[in-house]
Amino acid sequence: RPSLLFLGLVAAVCLGLNLLFLTAYLLCLCCCKRDEEPDTKRPHACCVTWMAVTAGLICCTAVGIGFYGNSETNDGVYQLLYALDNANHTLTGIDALVAGSTQRLQGGLEQHLGRLSEVLAPRADYLQTLKFLQQLAAGVVLQLSGLPAWHGVSAQLTALAARAAYVEYYRWLAYLLFFILVLTVCLLACLGLAKRSRCLLTVMLCCGLLTLVLSWASMALDTAAAVGTSDFCMAPDKFIMNQTESEISAEVAHYYLYCEQSLSNPFQQALTVFQRSLTTMQIQTQGLIQFALPLFPTAEKDLLGVQQLLNTSETSLHQLTAMLDCRGLHKDYLDALIGICYDGVEGLLYLVLFSLLVAASFSTIICATPRTPPHFAFDPFNPQARRIAAHNPAR
Amino acid sequence: RPSLLFLGLVAAVCLGLNLLFLTAYLLCLCCCKRDEEPDTKRPHACCVTWMAVTAGLICCTAVGIGFYGNSETNDGVYQLLYALDNANHTLTGIDALVAGSTQRLQGGLEQHLGRLSEVLAPRADYLQTLKFLQQLAAGVVLQLSGLPAWHGVSAQLTALAARAAYVEYYRWLAYLLFFILVLTVCLLACLGLAKRSRCLLTVMLCCGLLTLVLSWASMALDTAAAVGTSDFCMAPDKFIMNQTESEISAEVAHYYLYCEQSLSNPFQQALTVFQRSLTTMQIQTQGLIQFALPLFPTAEKDLLGVQQLLNTSETSLHQLTAMLDCRGLHKDYLDALIGICYDGVEGLLYLVLFSLLVAASFSTIICATPRTPPHFAFDPFNPQARRIAAHNPAR
Numbered sequence: 001r002p003s004l005l006f007l008g009l010v011a012a013v014c015l016g017l018n019l020l021f022l023t024a025y026l027l028c029l030c031c032c033k034r035d036e037e038p039d040t041k042r043p044h045a046c047c048v049t050w051m052a053v054t055a056g057l058i059c060c061t062a063v064g065i066g067f068y069g070n071s072e073t074n075d076g077v078y079q080l081l082y083a084l085d086n087a088n089h090t091l092t093g094i095d096a097l098v099a100g101s102t103q104r105l106q107g108g109l110e111q112h113l114g115r116l117s118e119v120l121a122p123r124a125d126y127l128q129t130l131k132f133l134q135q136l137a138a139g140v141v142l143q144l145s146g147l148p149a150w151h152g153v154s155a156q157l158t159a160l161a162a163r164a165a166y167v168e169y170y171r172w173l174a175y176l177l178f179f180i181l182v183l184t185v186c187l188l189a190c191l192g193l194a195k196r197s198r199c200l201l202t203v204m205l206c207c208g209l210l211t212l213v214l215s216w217a218s219m220a221l222d223t224a225a226a227v228g229t230s231d232f233c234m235a236p237d238k239f240i241m242n243q244t245e246s247e248i249s250a251e252v253a254h255y256y257l258y259c260e261q262s263l264s265n266p267f268q269q270a271l272t273v274f275q276r277s278l279t280t281m282q283i284q285t286q287g288l289i290q291f292a293l294p295l296f297p298t299a300e301k302d303l304l305g306v307q308q309l310l311n312t313s314e315t316s317l318h319q320l321t322a323m324l325d326c327r328g329l330h331k332d333y334l335d336a337l338i339g340i341c342y343d344g345v346e347g348l349l350y351l352v353l354f355s356l357l358v359a360a361s362f363s364t365i366i367c368a369t370p371r372t373p374p375h376f377a378f379d380p381f382n383p384q385a386r387r388i389a390a391h392n393p394a395r
Numbered sequence: 396r397p398s399l400l401f402l403g404l405v406a407a408v409c410l411g412l413n414l415l416f417l418t419a420y421l422l423c424l425c426c427c428k429r430d431e432e433p434d435t436k437r438p439h440a441c442c443v444t445w446m447a448v449t450a451g452l453i454c455c456t457a458v459g460i461g462f463y464g465n466s467e468t469n470d471g472v473y474q475l476l477y478a479l480d481n482a483n484h485t486l487t488g489i490d491a492l493v494a495g496s497t498q499r500l501q502g503g504l505e506q507h508l509g510r511l512s513e514v515l516a517p518r519a520d521y522l523q524t525l526k527f528l529q530q531l532a533a534g535v536v537l538q539l540s541g542l543p544a545w546h547g548v549s550a551q552l553t554a555l556a557a558r559a560a561y562v563e564y565y566r567w568l569a570y571l572l573f574f575i576l577v578l579t580v581c582l583l584a585c586l587g588l589a590k591r592s593r594c595l596l597t598v599m600l601c602c603g604l605l606t607l608v609l610s611w612a613s614m615a616l617d618t619a620a621a622v623g624t625s626d627f628c629m630a631p632d633k634f635i636m637n638q639t640e641s642e643i644s645a646e647v648a649h650y651y652l653y654c655e656q657s658l659s660n661p662f663q664q665a666l667t668v669f670q671r672s673l674t675t676m677q678i679q680t681q682g683l684i685q686f687a688l689p690l691f692p693t694a695e696k697d698l699l700g701v702q703q704l705l706n707t708s709e710t711s712l713h714q715l716t717a718m719l720d721c722r723g724l725h726k727d728y729l730d731a732l733i734g735i736c737y738d739g740v741e742g743l744l745y746l747v748l749f750s751l752l753v754a755a756s757f758s759t760i761i762c763a764t765p766r767t768p769p770h771f772a773f774d775p776f777n778p779q780a781r782r783i784a785a786h787n788p789a790r
Contacts, residue, residue: 064459068466075470086726265713272709279674315659318666318716325717331481331726 004224011220015213018359022366052193055364059186062357063179069350070175072343077168079339084161087332090323091150091157097320101274101313102144105137108309112302119299126292129284133306136277143270147324152247175351178214182358185211189365205366212362219355226348233341259330267324274317282310399619406615410608413754417607417761447588450759454581457752458574464745465570467738472563474734479556482727485718486545486552492715496669496708497539500532503704507697514694521687524679528701531672538665542719547642570746573609577753580606584760600761607757614750621743628736654725662719669712677705 113130120126185207192200232239237257244253251266265271289303322328508525515521580602587595627634632652639648646661660666684698717723 060455068463071463090722265710268710268713271713275670276674276677279671282671314667315663318660318663319720321713322717322720322722325714327485327717328723328726331723 004228007224007227008220011216011223014219015216018212018216018363019209022363025367051364051368052190055361055368056186056190058357058361058364059182062354062361063183065350065357066175066179066354069347069354070172070179071347072350073347074168074172076339076343076345076347077164079343080336081161081165081168083332083336083339084157084164086335087329088154088157088161090328090332091154094147094320094323095150095154097316097323098144098147101316101320102141104309104313104316105141105144109133109137109306112306112309116299116302116306119296119302120292123292123295126288129288133281133284136281140274140277143273147267147270148248148252150248153244156244156247175218178218181214182211186361186365193368208362208366212359212366215355215358215362219352219359222348222351222355226345226352229340229345229348233337233345236337236341256326256329257333259326263326265325271317271321271324274320278310278314278317282307282314285310399623402619402622403615406611406618409614410611413607413611413758414604417604417758420762446759446763447585450756450763451581451585453752453756453759454577457749457756458578460745460752461570461574461749464742464749465567465574466742467745468742469563469567471734471738471740471742472559474738475731476556476560476563478727478731478734479552479559481730482724483549483552483556485723485727486549489542489715489718490545490549492711492718493539493542496711496715497536499704499708499711500536504528504532504701507701507704511694511697511701514691514697515687518687518690521683524683528676528679531676535669535672538668542662542665543643543647545643548639551639551642570613573613576609577606581756581760588763603757603761607754607761610750610753610757614747614754617743617746617750621740621747624735624740624743628732628740631732631736651721651724652728654721658721660720666712666716666719669715673705673709673712677702677709680705 113134117127117130120130185204188200189204189208192204240257241250241253249266255263255266285303285306288299289307293300293303508529512522512525515525580599583595584599584603587599635652636645636648644661650658650661680698680701683694684702688695688698
């Protein structure tokens, strides 16, 4: 943060020096103008046109570069938003799967087992099996409750994405308006130079000064943003681990941030317990269907219900395994980093270049404006001027 | 394909009409020129300058648009390549995991079990357990061999990515060179008009005609590519299912292309058998460690080896579950589609616009060139011309 303030200060000093130089130049010009011979103005005039044409060309090039940079930054930020949205989708999916499985194993299974224990009450060994099933389900629920809850991280990501989208939209729009302003002022300044309209030129001088200030401000903001983003991009993992410290454990954050084959999955134990319990429960249920069903036909509906529930839980478990695996979230993380650290920073650097070029061309235009001679010797599109030029050499 | 040929034909007809019009115009101009009064040329001259300036501006705008379109198409193709590479990585990862697990359960387990059956030979019940373990492992290997082998698809994707990267690199480079050619010819044509050099203008006329032909050819190619890509993007799923028919089953392709919650995972059975067998084997091994180890201490190394192997297999199973899940590959598919169908087609449309603008501006330049009067009345940067202009009104 202090380094960003320092950059802002440097830009402010640059703007100040630029304005000081321009003021000194304009004052100097005003003082010296009265002493000049009218004949010495001819070479100046040619020089002024060249300066105006060059400034116009630089201005157009700058707007082209700025347009490219603006769209590049926009692309980068949208890639970030897309990755955030995707990660959010995965996180809420995990929470939903965990909640669904817990609810199924607590509520749904409880009901079936309650009814079954009434039906199978005469046989103590079947009641034992039902109790075992209940214990296994309780064990799975306990393991699932040990998985991290992602809603906090998910809410953080949603807030971050919403803020980034908001800021980016207005940043993009502001630059588009700035491009239009620069082009308009540049065009009108050239027109003012060509038409030798003092009034137009004065207005353009003020607009040019405003644009100059805006372009220096834009350069300061862009440089600060580029440096800040680069700082983040140098060690994003540490920053993210600090930020998520309160929400998720360091081990889990480490697993998702690095996602190496050698790192063990921190959820492996929970998943293994879940799978083993499911397998055991399925075997036990199958045993009950095979042996108890012929004796107690009324238990059929509930036994098949338990089997169905266990199969659904197995599908959920496979989806949960896939979602908890680091590959998906790690890819989103890499996509977001590429978006912000490559496209984003590249676009910002182009915008810095744009600001510099605009500052240069507007300084040139402001310098050129007051030197415009009252009779503009060689305006190709003004027959009157041509006629004046035609009469001058004969003098 | 016939529609693409038709588009090429349309572009060729457009080029023909354009050239015909230009030839007729030039011939007409040559014939009429001799009858003209020298004095009537003055208004033409002004008109010619305006045309040249406008053509130059259009040319610069066109190159800006073309540059943006070229970089946009390049972005799209690189996103496609990135997604293909990622999908390829997943597919080879699946193949490697399946091969690793198979090798582990066949070779590794076999060795341990062979040594164990020698050590535990005195007890028939332990030998029974070892046989059971072997049967379970064989069942898992059978299920794994039923999973689709991806190396064919992976090879297809690699070939596609390599071809796309090759074509895209030369397309991008060719456009960059074309932009430079257009800018150079445009600049030299303007210079030729300003300097009234007949020789330079003739060379520029030839270069202009060449550029005109190239720009129409580029328009034909880009339109064809854009229409072809849009055709593909209208129904990519059917095209891909047709293409991969010989490599993977329709059910698997359908699972990855749509990836809906309602679709059942076609690999669920294999994964479930794998997991259940692993769990059973782990329980049996634990039993052996608990009861057989005190009697046969020499079996310790192999029993622990089997346990270790089963744990490793479980980790592989979790990774395999995550990789076979449709989310990862479906996301790559969507990324590739977005790259090619949004950025790619958008860039191609910008390139079509570029070609049209270049054709328009070069037609203008070619029309303007022969009308350049021998004495160019108002060249602002040529003092001689000014002097001539200055003498003319006095005549």
